[in-house]
Structure formats: C-alpha cells, structure tokens
Amino acid sequence: MCQWCLKHGAGKKWYMNAKNYQADQISSEEDMVNYLEEQWMNFETVFIRKIMGFSSKNLGYKMQMPLIGKVLRWKAENMIHSEKDGRNPQRADGHFGQVIPLEDGKAILSELAAEPILCNYCMCRWMQRGEKEAVCLNFGALSGVLEKMPRFMPKERTNPIDREEAIEILEQNNKKGYIGSVWFQPVPYINAICSCESPECGGLTLRNNFDLKAVYKAEYIIDLDQDKCQGCKQCVAMCQFSAIRYIPSMDRVIIDYDKCFGCGVCRHACNNDALKLIPREEYPGFDGEY
Amino acid sequence: MGKTTINIDYSICGESGKIDPRECTKCLKVCDPAVFIMHETIGMEDKQEDPYDPQDWRITPIWGSLCNRCFKCVDACPEHAINVKW
Ligand code: SF4
Ligand code: SF4
Ligand code: SF4
Ligand code: SF4
Ligand code: SF4
Numbered sequence: 311m312c313q314w315c316l317k318h319g320a321g322k323k324w325y326m327n328a329k330n331y332q333a334d335q336i337s338s339e340e341d342m343v344n345y346l347e348e349q350w351m352n353f354e355t356v357f358i359r360k361i362m363g364f365s366s367k368n369l370g371y372k373m374q375m376p377l378i379g380k381v382l383r384w385k386a387e388n389m390i391h392s393e394k395d396g397r398n399p400q401r402a403d404g405h406f407g408q409v410i411p412l413e414d415g416k417a418i419l420s421e422l423a424a425e426p427i428l429c430n431y432c433m434c435r436w437m438q439r440g441e442k443e444a445v446c447l448n449f450g451a452l453s454g455v456l457e458k459m460p461r462f463m464p465k466e467r468t469n470p471i472d473r474e475e476a477i478e479i480l481e482q483n484n485k486k487g488y489i490g491s492v493w494f495q496p497v498p499y500i501n502a503i504c505s506c507e508s509p510e511c512g513g514l515t516l517r518n519n520f521d522l523k524a525v526y527k528a529e530y531i532i533d534l535d536q537d538k539c540q541g542c543k544q545c546v547a548m549c550q551f552s553a554i555r556y557i558p559s560m561d562r563v564i565i566d567y568d569k570c571f572g573c574g575v576c577r578h579a580c581n582n583d584a585l586k587l588i589p590r591e592e593y594p595g596f597d598g599e600y
Numbered sequence: 601m602g603k604t605t606i607n608i609d610y611s612i613c614g615e616s617g618k619i620d621p622r623e624c625t626k627c628l629k630v631c632d633p634a635v636f637i638m639h640e641t642i643g644m645e646d647k648q649e650d651p652y653d654p655q656d657w658r659i660t661p662i663w664g665s666l667c668n669r670c671f672k673c674v675d676a677c678p679e680h681a682i683n684v685k686w
Contacts, residue, residue: 351651354639357662370665371603438634440625458652509634509666519666 312600318498323529325492330500331424333451346455348399354437356402361385369520390524397496404496408526411574411587412484415503419476424450426470429479430462438510445483445505447476452501487548489573508550526600528572530587534565538584545576567596604686606661612681614658615641619679621659627673633666
C-alpha cells in the first residue's frame with residue numbers, strides 16, 4: 311500500500327475506502343462543486359497557468375536549470391498533492407491518480423462510485439490531439455459539473471449510465487490497451503476512472519517525462535511465467551510503457567519491471583496464461599516503488 | 601540536444617486569426633511526442649457568451665523539450681503558422 315492508502319484508505323487501498331467517494335463527507339457539497347466547476351471550466355489551460363511566475367511551458371528546460379529547477383519540482387509536487395485549504399482549482403491543485411487493473415476498476419464501479427455516473431470525452435486526448443473519445447467515467451459531484459460543459463459531453467450520451475454499462479465501457483477500453491486509472495480531485499475526493507493513452511494523458515506526461523508523481527504505479531506488478539510464454543509477441547504491442555520486449559534467441563519476452571505500471575492490459579493479449587498481476591509488495595525489488 | 605524554440609503565429613491561427621485551431625488540429629495530430637496543447641485563450645474569459653462553452657482557442661507548444669525536430673508540424677500546417685528553430 312502506498313502513502314495515500316495509509317493516509318486515506320482506512321486500512322484498505324485509498325480507492326477502496328467508500329468515504330472517499332462521498333463529497334459531503336469530505337467538505338460541503340457546495341465547496342466541492344465550486345472547486346470542480348472552476349477546475350473543469352479552465353482545464354485545458356492548466357499547464358499554461360503560472361506557478362511562482364513560471365508556467366509549465368518548456369517545463370523540461372526549466373527543470374534543468376540549477377536551483378530554480380529544484381524549487382520548481384518541489385513546488386509542482388506540493389501543488390499536485392496539496393491538501394491545504396484554498397487550493398487553486400485552475401491549477402488543479404490536489405488532482406492526481408493511480409493506475410488500476412480492470413478488476414479494481416470493476417469493484418469501484420459496481421458499488422463505491424457515487425451516482426450519477428457519466429461517460430464523457432477524455433479531456434487529454436482533446437487538448438493534446440483534438441480527438442474526442444468518450445472513455446472517461448465520472449461520478450457524483452463531478453457528473454453534475456461536466457453535464458453543463460458541451461465540449462466534454464458526447465451528444466449521443468448526455469444521460470447518466472448505470473453501473474453495468476460503466477463496467478462494460480471500462481472493460482472494452484481496457485481490452486483495447488487503454489490504461490485504467492482512478493483519480494483524486496481534489497484529494498481525498500474520488501470521482502473519476504479514466505482509460506488513458508500515453509503520451510496523450512497529461513498526468514502520464516508529467517510522470518514519464520518529468521518524474522512528477524501526478525500518476526502513481528498500480529498496487530500490482532506483472533509476473534511472467536517464462537515456461538508458459540510461447541513467444542507470440544502479442545503482449546508487446548499492448549504495453550504503453552515499453553515494459554515488454556521480445557528476445558529472439560530465447561523465443562520469449564522479457565519484462566523491464568522498473569517500467570511496469572501494473573495496468574494489466576498485456577494480459578488481454580496472452581492466450582497462454584503466461585502473464586498475471588501480483589501485488590507489488592510480493593515482488594521484493596519493487597515493493598514500495600510507486 | 602540544445603533548446604528547441606517552437607512558435608505559432610497567433611495572428612494566423614488562434615482567437616484573432618482566421619483559423620480556429622479546433623477546426624484544424626493538424627499539428628496536434630502529426631506530432632509524435634505530443635508537444636502541442638490546445639486550450640481556451642487565457643484572458644478572454646469575460647468575453648465568452650457562455651462561460652461553460654468558450655469559443656476563443658489557441659495552441660501552445662507546451663512540451664518543447666520533447667520535440668524531436670522532425671518538422672512534421674511545420675509541413676502539416678496549411679497556413680505556415682508554425683516555426684521550429686534551435
Ligand atoms: S486522465 Fe486519461 S482518460 Fe482521463 S482525461 Fe486524461 S488521458 Fe483521458
Ligand atoms: S507490462 Fe506492466 S505496464 Fe506493461 S501492459 Fe503489462 S502490466 Fe501494464
Ligand atoms: S502474449 Fe503471452 S505467450 Fe505471447 S509473448 Fe506475450 S507472454 Fe508470451
Ligand atoms: S518538429 Fe516534430 S516533434 Fe517537434 S513539435 Fe513539430 S511535429 Fe512535434
Ligand atoms: S496546423 Fe497550423 S493552422 Fe492547423 S491548428 Fe496547427 S497551427 Fe493552427
């Protein structure tokens with residue numbers, strides 16, 4: 311379990327704690343709605359806004375600057391994980407997530423997620439690629455907010471969906487190779503399950519390129535049964551983190567465990583039962599590596 | 601690799617140009633590392649008829665350090681509004 315489980319999990323994983331899905335148990339429902347409305351009205355500008363006089367424009371170069379780079383990183387991490395009063399919704403303070411496998415996503419959708427549940431356009435694919443793909447599942451107070459914003463609402467699906475439908479959508483996306491993820495916004499309120507793509511996903515961009523913990527690795531890691539692997543290479547194309555590579559001389563794949571986020575989507579491609587997820591803590595070298 | 605500078609001419613594409621980037625999106629799509637971000641133009645908020653549905657947009661080359669200098673955006677832009685240099 312990660313630091314957020316210890317803090318907000320009540321003995322379980324943070325996203326398995328029912329309380330974190332109830333806006334009114336965390337702050338007033340009104341405050342929550344105001345925060346989310348301000349955040350989502352301005353979401354595409356989140357990286358353009360300034361932190362200490364710096365926007366995220368050319369963040370890579372800024373982080374290379376001596377001293378300033380260090381201060382910026384510290385400030386950005388604090389912003390992402392902020393639990394302070396007066397968090398700035400325009401900068402999405404306190405908004406971060408974790409990769410989850412399909413099984414955990416289903417468990418969340420089948421009972422924990424607060425209704426109404428909406429399926430809306432992915433904001434990241436829109437702002438990074440101009441593509442509108444309805445893959446995001448939002449719950450509770452966030453649904454009421456998104457409903458008002460035409461750019462996130464697919465015309466053919468403006469009404470809330472039921473739990474079974476939400477599970478089916480998540481499953482389809484996961485099988486396509488999209489990475490399941492669950493989000494605090496703002497911590498500890500949970501109101502979204504996403505099906506992400508890299509490099510489109512803003513959170514994964516921050517994590518993969520600038521090592522900012524906007525997305526944590528899953529509570530799991532992949533385990534390859536070398537004897538079962540037939541070297542068909544089907545799993546290689548599924549992994550968005552380049553964690554799997556085919557080795558011709560041995561006619562099997564190898565895993566770069568450091569790169570594995572534990573999303574589990576590679577499993578959908580394997581017909582030989584060679585890939586399974588195990589709890590991260592069972593893998594001695596990667597226990598605690600989120 | 602030294603620093604890459606990517607510029608978009610907003611007098612051509614953006615809130616005051618003849619192109620609405622939401623109608624084109626070519627640069628967003630051709631760039632493999634996804635350097636560009638499309639967003640409502642900051643400072644135009646008060647001018648929107650419906651604050652939930654902003655109509656003034658522009659594109660910012662946000663992740664400049666990820667640019668691999670392929671020039672695909674420069675070639676793809678129908679209005680020659682993008683400039684990449686180092
Ligand atoms: S976090 Fe993932 S699914 Fe959600 S908006 Fe971003 S890329 Fe889309
Ligand atoms: S190897 Fe890890 S990161 Fe890659 S698809 Fe499998 S579980 Fe996901
Ligand atoms: S899909 Fe399964 S059998 Fe095929 S290469 Fe991957 S692990 Fe091996
Ligand atoms: S030159 Fe290539 S990598 Fe750089 S911004 Fe343009 S399309 Fe992207
Ligand atoms: S390709 Fe050129 S015209 Fe099209 S959106 Fe990009 S900058 Fe604007």
